[in-house]
Amino acid sequence: MTGNGVPGPFPPAGGPQQQPQQGFGYQQQYGGGQQPPPPAAHAPYPGQAPHPGQAPYGGQAPHPGQAPYAAPAPAPAKKGKAGLVILLVVALLVLGGAGVGGWFLLNGSSADEAVLWSQPGYKGKMPPGESVKQVEGTWTTDKAVIQTMPDGVKAYDLATGNRLWATRIPGDSNTTCSAPRQSEGGVGIVAYGDNKACNHLVAYDLDTGKQLWTKEIKNKPNSKPKPGDSFTPGDTNPDDIKDNYLARSGGVVVTQGTAGAQAFKVSDGSPAWTPERSAKCDGASYTGGKALIRVRACHTKPVLGKPYDEVSLIDPDTGKAKWTHTFRPEGEDGLDAGMAIGGRVISTDPVVLYPEREDMGIIALDSETGKIRSRFAPRTPAKYVQTWGPEGTPWMEAAAFGKTFVMSVSEAQEANLLVAYDLDSGKLLWKTKPDKSKDFHPLVDTDGGKVLVYERLNSSDKGPELAEYNAATGARKTLAEYPTTVAHGLDLFARPTVRKNTLFLSAIADRTFNPNEAYGLIALKMSAPE
Template identity: 30%
Template structure:
């Protein structure tokens, strides 16, 4: 599970950086698209992301669709073997199907691909926002990381072929050119995550096979595009949601609603400071929660504190309420929050200096986590259909993480599960069923934050099964410091859907991958898999009833696709195929998986950035987009 380049280290005081004042006028009106939907200028390059480490609640994306290294020749052996609790027979599923590999043979490990989203970011992605559409919301850059997007086998071959064709002119001057390609979930309502936002039809939705149907014509056209606002520093713009009236996106010192079809601005909510975090979940009447800075940077205070919690009405464009709360352990100092989530009518915000929960409609404080002499605190919360927390106790050298299911109204623990020793960080993939991801003993080795998944009984706190997820075989990504930023994962029908790492396909060149599923009761790989097809890469965005909505990152000469995957048979139905025109294709693939949010709903796809920065001098003439949308309508 390879990690993409990460955003710069967070500044002191928990701030997200020191964004500069935007140019007068903020976003301004969206640019009307030319006849082909895009300018014929060179494709916009994604903003550079300094090393370091998740819509964000941001889908949420999930490792985004992107090209990976060429895969090694597969040795015989099983695809992956989930671990089981003591007393259960070991499970040895083969590649995509439960079978035991020959003794001594290692599983086929695929090298992993880059993040989707800002794409690149991605994904993120799974239960929760695509920063590749991928979360719908999922979502947001996570801390930690070991480099940028990998140079795919496909690209290596293409570049090699082009460079090999040289023209020797006159006294031996060689001219050569190169070319290449750049590169889920349940909730009360549709929102964004890697992988975009939460999607309609999660666990218990009663939608059965899902509500998304293929249109008469799957060929899409460009809906609208919004140019990136000008900034002078790296600025977070995590947060995108889709309601029945508006597509809503975080900008610079504002959150704005746009007509989903035309892209015209409907309303704008000004913020006193820059947004720090946004819930990937929405209520059924399209309300959500955010955290933002107390003010704009000044010479005296370059990094304003992220201590303001607020609730938004996404249909009317109103900031319903906002407030700060003081910490019981730090006198009058307001609590600094690093993430926020929503479950029912409860807004829960957390951070290293404390946490608190509020009523969504009124802002009334509901509860705060209890403090004790062991230095315990709530690291962060996972929302959606239920509420869960990752609670950290112990010392820096010997931390103890506990996963608790909570009563949203009172904060009282309903159950507790102690994570094994060696776990410093844990992420909540889903709250119903309760699924947690962790990098046990830092064994993943790729910055993805995932070596194992834990399926937990939320009623009793007992471990149902622990699933080993070899980072060389499976893709997906979770943040280390944030609890609800997993991408490129989806949970539904008591199954966990995970993309494999990219590997060589069956064609002459080009990488591909699959989506497989683990049974959350047994930890076994269920029979079957969804194939991306040669030169495409599949990333789960969200659940749609018992189906999986996924994004197919395209090869260099095609447009991307949205597909619905039957959760039992893995049969794929194409819902959308984007244009393959060069200008449109460049705009679509200009987003980087893990750093982008993908939202798909009823024939409309929205891809947006999670983070923007000052353009590099070499890209000043390139067209860079905050949002690009496609529609089959």
């Protein structure tokens, strides 16, 4: 990092390099950890459009002189006499050189204490023609939280936020384009390319940052990018060489692009298995996660056969189907079976599908047999059921908590709500009132089956909250409140990740009210301070 807390260039590709005592692009040696001065308040930033349905607001951001290991940014001073007194006391202490004592007094509110540490947003070079680079891929280990950046990966200590290592992707002109959230075996996989084709994979040891292997993805030999082409994460046009999205499950990663699906071993990048081909079935799409699900369009005969769709649970080690569920067309046209064209896999464990045909509704399959477990009723819980995540991964807007399946959905006019279904019966258990001021993010991989949800409030006066919902009734209680600076300093699509009772929010772009003073990563407590 640079001396002002802005991430600088990565060390050369191939692994982390020893950091010098001083110099551009590197953090200071570990151990110091002085906290930065309090950030200054800002008025609403000009030229920045708010989130749909969100009123413009002002906020605080990290101070330009922030130390490399960014400490929690304090919340804005509370309005009224009490806030004025605190501001006067802090000003006197800072001017008088009180240092740590001043920070002790400033961090007196529960919201401030809920912030453990933060890192500033990405300030590196953007690909040609792009002002915003959206990159998925945030992983955790027992010791670190690791972020995928446009030009590499960086790891930070879970407890302190100190940078542990940073490794650039191969090639000075290359940029990342996709990174699945799964990291089994302590290995992270990133797809990257040169802005004309996203056609390489690289694997990293998440404990050390060491580059383990690289692999070129062979696209169609006769396909050439058009002048000026650049890849776009999440783009799924099958005729464009720029597309390669990833599905990862267990020890296998499956790439899906213009060359069709290809499976590689996470351990060394060698081919894992050849995706099954059939004269009756067209190219398949894969979705990873805790399980690997394949969807493909088929016909009873190669020529003039009746159409049907297959959904299969695939063994990641062999590529063979453990079971297959068949969807056949219904209705007058008798052409659309509902899944292969426009259908989506919301979750792979449990298996929850969202067919393209509205009359089918949302369907849960039994993970052991592939038979229909339930059909959700009502068929769709709101006007909009959609994801902002990339192809090949389970939806980030949905999570299973025991037998309760929770989703964030939207009504008209950007009114968001949370809905919960019983996976066995398909019954709608409860739903919250549509709310234009909230974004809901159900948290996956939480212990005890508790329905935990990170709620981003589109407000200038109130920060985000961590809430727990009763799985059966939807009764809500607040577990933690966070400063308004958490929302103001993060892009609107920041992703939550949970590890060791800590909530990490990772920015995947710089869509904040001031990209020059944004958080890239922030660690939050998951319960209110004692």
